[in-house]
Amino acid sequence: MPDAAPKMPSKTELRREDLRTRLIDIAEARIRAEGLSAIKARDLAKQADCAVGAIYNVFPDLNGLVMAVNGRTFQTLGEVVAASVAAAPQGKPQEELITMSLAYLRFAAENTNLWCALFDLEMSTEMDVPQWYLAELGKLFALIAAPLARLFPDDSRHDIEMMTRTLFSSVHGIVLLGLQRRISGVPMNKIEEMIAILLSNVTSHSKNT
Amino acid sequence: MPDAAPKMPSKTELRREDLRTRLIDIAEARIRAEGLSAIKARDLAKQADCAVGAIYNVFPDLNGLVMAVNGRTFQTLGEVVAASVAAAPQGKPQEELITMSLAYLRFAAENTNLWCALFDLEMSTEMDVPQWYLAELGKLFALIAAPLARLFPDDSRHDIEMMTRTLFSSVHGIVLLGLQRRISGVPMNKIEEMIAILLSNVTSHSKNT
DNA sequence: ACCTTGATTGAACGAGGTTCAGATTAGCCC
DNA sequence: GGGCTAATCTGAACCTCGTTCAATCAAGGT
Numbered sequence: 291m292p293d294a295a296p297k298m299p300s301k302t303e304l305r306r307e308d309l310r311t312r313l314i315d316i317a318e319a320r321i322r323a324e325g326l327s328a329i330k331a332r333d334l335a336k337q338a339d340c341a342v343g344a345i346y347n348v349f350p351d352l353n354g355l356v357m358a359v360n361g362r363t364f365q366t367l368g369e370v371v372a373a374s375v376a377a378a379p380q381g382k383p384q385e386e387l388i389t390m391s392l393a394y395l396r397f398a399a400e401n402t403n404l405w406c407a408l409f410d411l412e413m414s415t416e417m418d419v420p421q422w423y424l425a426e427l428g429k430l431f432a433l434i435a436a437p438l439a440r441l442f443p444d445d446s447r448h449d450i451e452m453m454t455r456t457l458f459s460s461v462h463g464i465v466l467l468g469l470q471r472r473i474s475g476v477p478m479n480k481i482e483e484m485i486a487i488l489l490s491n492v493t494s495h496s497k498n499t
Numbered sequence: 500m501p502d503a504a505p506k507m508p509s510k511t512e513l514r515r516e517d518l519r520t521r522l523i524d525i526a527e528a529r530i531r532a533e534g535l536s537a538i539k540a541r542d543l544a545k546q547a548d549c550a551v552g553a554i555y556n557v558f559p560d561l562n563g564l565v566m567a568v569n570g571r572t573f574q575t576l577g578e579v580v581a582a583s584v585a586a587a588p589q590g591k592p593q594e595e596l597i598t599m600s601l602a603y604l605r606f607a608a609e610n611t612n613l614w615c616a617l618f619d620l621e622m623s624t625e626m627d628v629p630q631w632y633l634a635e636l637g638k639l640f641a642l643i644a645a646p647l648a649r650l651f652p653d654d655s656r657h658d659i660e661m662m663t664r665t666l667f668s669s670v671h672g673i674v675l676l677g678l679q680r681r682i683s684g685v686p687m688n689k690i691e692e693m694i695a696i697l698l699s700n701v702t703s704h705s706k707n708t
Numbered sequence: 709a710c711c712t713t714g715a716t717t718g719a720a721c722g723a724g725g726t727t728c729a730g731a732t733t734a735g736c737c738c
Numbered sequence: 739g740g741g742c743t744a745a746t747c748t749g750a751a752c753c754t755c756g757t758t759c760a761a762t763c764a765a766g767g768t
Contacts, residue, residue: 302715302765331756341717343758352756419680455685456673456693463672464665471628476664484665491701515746540725550748552727561725 310348310358312338318359318404325403326410329356356411357420363404364426370397372433383437384493390433391461391485398465399478434458441493460488519557519567521547527568527613534612535619538565565620566629572613573635579606581642592646593702599642600670600694607674608687643667650702669697 316337320328329352335342349355374393375386398405435454442450468481525546529537538561544551558564583602584595607614644663651659677690 306715330754332754335718342756343717344715346757347715452689452693452696455676456696459673459676459693460669460697461672462676463670464668466675467664467668467671480661484661484668487661487665488669488701492697539723541723544749551725552748553746555726556746 306348309340309344313345313348313355314358317355318362321359321403321407326407356407360408361422363408367397368426368429371430375433383441384489386437387489387493388486391489392482394461395465395481395485398469402469461485515557518549518553522554522557522564523567526564527571530568530612530616535616565616569617570631572617576606577635577638580639584642592650595646596698596702597695600698601691603670604674604690604694607678611678670694
């Protein structure tokens, strides 16, 4: 017998994996184009050229599929933010924070539906937050904490952690409400201005508590 | 004939109005207890002791009913925030802002499901934002703008407006993410601390742009 | 070739929002 | 009060979805 543990990728396994990625691709495209509510089992099956039931061989349910899409989205988001700060040489900490925030805004604006799906699901079901989610969030937080630690070298790890969460939540809130009311004005550059106001104020003064 | 314009509240009208408020009451209680997803047409009808179809005589659809609940919620929220600042004699502007923000947090924490419903609906359907919604939001903004105007008397109306939106969105973001991860720690007093960090920093420095 | 095991299928189930033809009732004039 | 008209009320029926499962089929081993 051959080695047992790293199971052979038998023909079945391959089809399985193929279907899996095909479904994720289709779901991602659909969410991007029409939003989370456009995810319908029968539509997906038709597009993927498989039976409805086949979806449930590969994912526990449609939520699981959306989670897989969210995994991709979250990873891309992390890369985009990291890339933005890597691109700006080694600016002042404040500028790094603003750069990252604008990258976050930009990503959310250009991929609104995918970005919304990231939260629409976690929010509604308050069950087990998956591991990768927390891991990705941790990576984002680390990116923010770095310039903050340089900016406030005397603050404790705890203080930096608090500031990180505070700033992330704040920027997230600005982006969220900013994009939400696409109708009622608040053009993109106003949102950018708001982020700049927030960060330049917060980071030009130091002591908290 | 009697005057025509302010139509008589005939027996039908009364029942109609009665059913309307009864349905809102029931829906409000259900959302409070079990969240937005617990709103089921058949359940509501059974509890209100009417036929399923009757709901649609009084509201365009279930969304409309939820909107009515949201109307109440939003109004209560406004009152709570206004009351909090009225209760604190005439403190410094910074303290007013913190007081209001903590009142906002407190309301969201104590009425999480109702508060979530406020955004879960507006978010998903991006159709016409109803008039009362913008009006209530305007009232909230006015409450925030008042202390800001005292704090930065030289800033233009536009600057104050921007700062108002910025702070509101930021606090909203902190509350949102804070309450979202009820599981993964972030106890209430940490959230309060985050709000305090944000506001004390922002409002102790002045110039933007 | 044959058997066993697991994947695949799609019709069927159940849950939920919404509708509508018929039954019921209110309002009104005699 | 009796009768007529128009509106309201009713709940069975319709439709859309997610999800399941008995029956079918294919892969891999012997």
